[in-house]
Amino acid sequence: MVPMWIVGLLAPALTWLALYFDILPKITTLFSFWYLPGPICSYAVGGMIGLLFTFFIFVLSWIIYYPFFKVYDRQCMQKEEEDEKKKDQLAKRKAMRERTEEA
Structure with missing residues (x-):
């Protein structure tokens, strides 16, 4: 959620600054090709x-999201390892019960 807020504030702010300082041309006509991919619309306008x-904003967003993704991935891996340990322990207990019942 944090990277979504960061990118959600940073990308429009950078776009506004680029328009304000005439780095990007100001949009003066209605461009209604909303169904086209973003890069094509960006090139057309x-x-x-x-x-x-558009590519810069995409790369910047990826850089912001990546550390959060890695932390989440690490948390999921730890949870998966814990689940595997629990599953192994349950399998061992079940095998022990079966052995004691047979004897």
Whole structure:
């Protein structure tokens, strides 16, 4: 949730700054090709600089999300290892019970 907030605030702020400082061309017409992928729309409206800016925002978002993804992945791996240990312990107990019942 934290990276979603960071990217959700940072990406529009950077876009606004790029428009304010004329790095990106200001959009003056309605562009209704919402069904096209983002990079194509960015290129159609802003040219090559729009496409590069879209790629920059994507890479920046990926960099922000990656550490959180790694922490979550590590937590899932630990939980999976704990579950495997519990499963092994239960299997050993079941085998012990079966041995004692046979004797």
